[in-house]
Amino acid sequence: MKLGRIIIRVLVINIAILLVMVSHIGWASAQTQRESDTIPYLSAKLKQLVKFAAPGNLGLNYFILPNSADLKSIPADPQNPLTPEKVKLGQLLFHETALSINPINPKHWQQSSCASCHFAQAGFRSNLPQALGVGGLGWNKSRHRDAVPSVEIDKQNILTPSVLNSAYQKAMFWDGRAGVNGSNAKEPLIQEFDVNRLKLDGLETQAIDAMTVHKLGTAAIATLPEYQELFAKAFPDRPYVTAEVEDLNRAGFAIAAYERTLLANQAPFQRWLKGNEQGMSAQELRGAIVYFSSSCIHCHTGPNLAITDFKSVGFADHPQDFSGLNLGRGVITKRARDDFKFKVPQLYNLADSSPYGHGASFNTVREVVEYFNRAQPQKLEALYAGNLSIWFQPLHLQQQQVDDLTAFLETGLRDPNLTRYLPEQLPSGLCFPNNDPVSRKQLNCD
Numbered sequence: 001m002k003l004g005r006i007i008i009r010v011l012v013i014n015i016a017i018l019l020v021m022v023s024h025i026g027w028a029s030a031q032t033q034r035e036s037d038t039i040p041y042l043s044a045k046l047k048q049l050v051k052f053a054a055p056g057n058l059g060l061n062y063f064i065l066p067n068s069a070d071l072k073s074i075p076a077d078p079q080n081p082l083t084p085e086k087v088k089l090g091q092l093l094f095h096e097t098a099l100s101i102n103p104i105n106p107k108h109w110q111q112s113s114c115a116s117c118h119f120a121q122a123g124f125r126s127n128l129p130q131a132l133g134v135g136g137l138g139w140n141k142s143r144h145r146d147a148v149p150s151v152e153i154d155k156q157n158i159l160t161p162s163v164l165n166s167a168y169q170k171a172m173f174w175d176g177r178a179g180v181n182g183s184n185a186k187e188p189l190i191q192e193f194d195v196n197r198l199k200l201d202g203l204e205t206q207a208i209d210a211m212t213v214h215k216l217g218t219a220a221i222a223t224l225p226e227y228q229e230l231f232a233k234a235f236p237d238r239p240y241v242t243a244e245v246e247d248l249n250r251a252g253f254a255i256a257a258y259e260r261t262l263l264a265n266q267a268p269f270q271r272w273l274k275g276n277e278q279g280m281s282a283q284e285l286r287g288a289i290v291y292f293s294s295s296c297i298h299c300h301t302g303p304n305l306a307i308t309d310f311k312s313v314g315f316a317d318h319p320q321d322f323s324g325l326n327l328g329r330g331v332i333t334k335r336a337r338d339d340f341k342f343k344v345p346q347l348y349n350l351a352d353s354s355p356y357g358h359g360a361s362f363n364t365v366r367e368v369v370e371y372f373n374r375a376q377p378q379k380l381e382a383l384y385a386g387n388l389s390i391w392f393q394p395l396h397l398q399q400q401q402v403d404d405l406t407a408f409l410e411t412g413l414r415d416p417n418l419t420r421y422l423p424e425q426l427p428s429g430l431c432f433p434n435n436d437p438v439s440r441k442q443l444n445c446d
Contacts, residue, residue: 042285043277049292050273053301060273065165065265065303068421074260075167077201080253082260085233090258091423092230093251094118097435098428102215103134105152108436110220112136114210114255115433117160120418123349124262125162129360130155130320133214137438146436154214157320159360163203164418165304165346167260172202174342174358175332176310179205198249203259208252218247226427264348264415269408280412287408290401295391296372299344305413310341311389314377316361325381326359340382349418351410366406373397 047060054062066073071082080086093099094114103109117131118124119140125131127141135146135153145153158174166172171179178195179202195209211217221227231238235250264270269288271279280288291297299307310329317326330339342358356362361378362371375394377383397405426432431445440446 037282037286039277039280039282039285042282042289043272046272046285046288046292049289053292053297063269063301063303063305064273065263065270067265068261068263071261074263076260077204077256079198079200080204080256082257083234085230086235086254086257087261088258089230089234090254090256091421092227092426094255094258095423095432096221096426096428097430097432098220098426099211099216099218099251100134100214100435101217101220103152104215105135105148107148108134108146108152110430111434111436111439112154112214113433113435114214117156118163119433120422122353123162123351123418124164125353126156126160127353129159129318129355130157131160136434137436139434139439139442142442143434143439155320157322158318158326159355159358161343161345162349163259164262164264164348165306166203166262168302168304168306168308168346169203169343170201170308171343172206175328176202176343177332178202178209201256204253204256207256207259208249210255211248211252216248216251218251221428222247224427230427262418262421264413264418266417267348267413267415269412270415281407283404283407284412285408286401287404287406288412290397290405291408294395294397294405295393296405298391299389300347304346305348306344306346308344310338310343311391312340312342312382312385312387313372313389313392314340314379314382315342315357316359316378318359328358336385337387339385340379340387347409348413349415351414352418365410366402369397369402369406369409373402 050063051059054060068074069084071084071087074082076082097110097113100108100110100112103111112133112135116133116136117126119126121140128143132143132145133154135148135155136143137146138144145155161172161174169179171177179200196205198205198208200208231247231250234254238246238250268280268284272285273279299309299311301307312328327339329341329343330336332338350356350365354363354365356365356368362368371378372392373395375392377388377392382388423432431440431443434440434443435445
């Protein structure tokens with residue numbers, strides 16, 4: 001029955017798209033090639049496609065990201081209501097290198113932060129195939145491992161996902177292990193780490209557990225008057241003297257609140273959605289038309305252009321993943337039908353960092369577009385398992401369409417001003433997002 005409904009929906013959507021395109025044949029034939037490439041013409045065509053892609057009568061509004069200060073319009077966990085005070089505290093804690101107080105090697109004390117692996121200039125993810133937290137040296141693409149034993153390095157063996165637009169994600173991590181509310185509410189808990197013990201959305205779950213996993217703590221900032229005041233304003237019910245574990249949880253709540261406000265709402269596509277027909281170039285508009293006319297929109301839809309689901313599209317695993325074949329969602333649910341499925345990622349600000357794919361198997365956005373155009377899986381095990389998404393089919397795009405779609409993804413969806421989310425300075429006075437000797441020199445903190 002479910003498959004039947006999917007097939008019917010596919011037919012309805014495809015027929016609707018076909019009707020839109022047919023409706024323009026007469027119009028387009030009456031125009032010269034130059035006239036049909038004008039922004040008003042392309043914008044009108046795109047509006048119809050976007051409205052067809054939105055559920056109900058939501059129209060263009062369905063894809064609009066709210067203003068970051070409009071906290072009432074941003075999705076939030078009921079146990080962690082958003083307040084300006086909490087967001088301000090979270091902004092500082094997210095970048096605070098003074099939280100890094102439990103490294104295995106004392107030489108790495110207070111050298112990293114959440115933003116070491118999720119920094120604004122990289123679209124709030126890392127610019128490396130293997131993100132480096134504690135034990136990393138250097139800033140941005142120059143970041144590298146310290147010459148210490150591997151066990152002392154906080155490194156990731158899968159590509160670091162972005163926390164940009166993460167307010168629209170219920171489950172975190174590529175396999176969705178964090179978060180019990182929303183689409184995966186009935187999934188089993190992860191007994192190895194009891195990660196969902198607090199029964200929170202994935203963003204809060206991840207932020208709280210990251211405090212321990214990444215060897216962070218609040219002891220070093222507890223005596224700073226500014227942080228004492230910030231915690232008191234963000235959590236009025238917090239006793240003056242509190243246990244470390246309670247402040248770890250509160251720090252996680254504040255960081256998650258800040259992360260929910262990280263929205264790419266100044267991207268050209270967002271400006272266009274809000275009524276600025278000049279918000280996108282002609283090529284970006286053509287690319288958006290390709291996007292909304294293809295199977296892309298079936299998985300990458302909504303305000304953050306990502307459904308809350310897990311799909312198998314045959315991406316290769318990370319070369320540094322020593323756990324063997326990565327089964328993705330199947331590891332969590334223990335169901336064969338979920339093997340090789342990974343969380344659908346959001347698409348904004350991809351151009352700010354590379355590589356791409358959970359296994360870091362693509363170096364450019366264009367490579368990803370060409371991969372989906374061919375629809376030939378990198379990981380043949382995913383093909384043999386029979387779990388590939390029904391939408392993973394050749395797009396049959398011409399070269400110009402590939403160029404246009406790449407332009408839409410790279411520049412049409414790029415918010416050029418994500419540094420507005422950075423603090424001016426930290427109460428600790430330390431360098432951020434990294435505070436190691438090499439980063440301090442590169443960031444002019446010394």
